[in-house]
Amino acid sequence: MKPKHSHFSPLASLLQHSATGSLIAQAAQSGQLEKTIKGWPALRGVAFSVGPLKNDQLKLFVGTPAALTRLRQSLPSLITHLQQSGLNVNHIQLQIQTNPLVSKQSRRQPKRAVFTDAARKAWLDLENKLPDSPVKAATSALNRHHKFK
Structure with missing residues (x-):
């Protein structure tokens, strides 16, 4: 029995599935969140990653307890900034990343004595x-x- 051939390209047929569209939308939203958050003063120099956004709650992962404390102090203004950017975020949950996040500084080769x-x-x-x-x-x-x- 020959398989049915679709007139859609593989990418187009993948995009037809509702689950795929949802994943692509989540990836786009995550990218927008990361761009919006990257320039935030409390996060400058901090290794972080953006987690999922579910029910108006965003999860941010930071690399160190010091970064968590520094960011926790500016959460209300960060939420306001995200809302003014058109993102529906009402609460941010902070969590320390259990596996190390790689920052630009740690990627450099150590100096030799x-x-x-x-x-x-x-x-x-x-x-x-x-x-x-x-x-x-x-x-x-x-x-x-x-x-x-």
């Missing part, structure tokens, strides 16, 4: 004086890892 000539000489001397042990192996690894001036 740079030893001065005196420090280099001291660490190399220490490595040469130590007997074979875990401490000598760690000192050797340190000497290989760090840059020297």
Whole structure:
């Protein structure tokens, strides 16, 4: 038995389903919420993500307890801002994200320590004086890892 071919493209036939339309609408609404919230002063420099908006209640996930406290103080004005932007939000629930949210600052590579000539000489001397042990192996690894001036 041959399958029936639709005259719709795969994307168009996917969009015909009511559940798909609802998901697309939720994604669009989430994107609009995130854009509106991103410039909010209390959230500058804070790693956060926008959760679902259900029954006029928005859920925001923040990365740290300090960010949660800072944001909690400005919730009434944030709700007013969202309502003035045309979003139907009457309550915001804050939650600390259990898995770490990645901020731009944490994506940067850590700086490597740079030893001065005196420090280099001291660490190399220490490595040469130590007997074979875990401490000598760690000192050797340190000497290989760090840059020297």
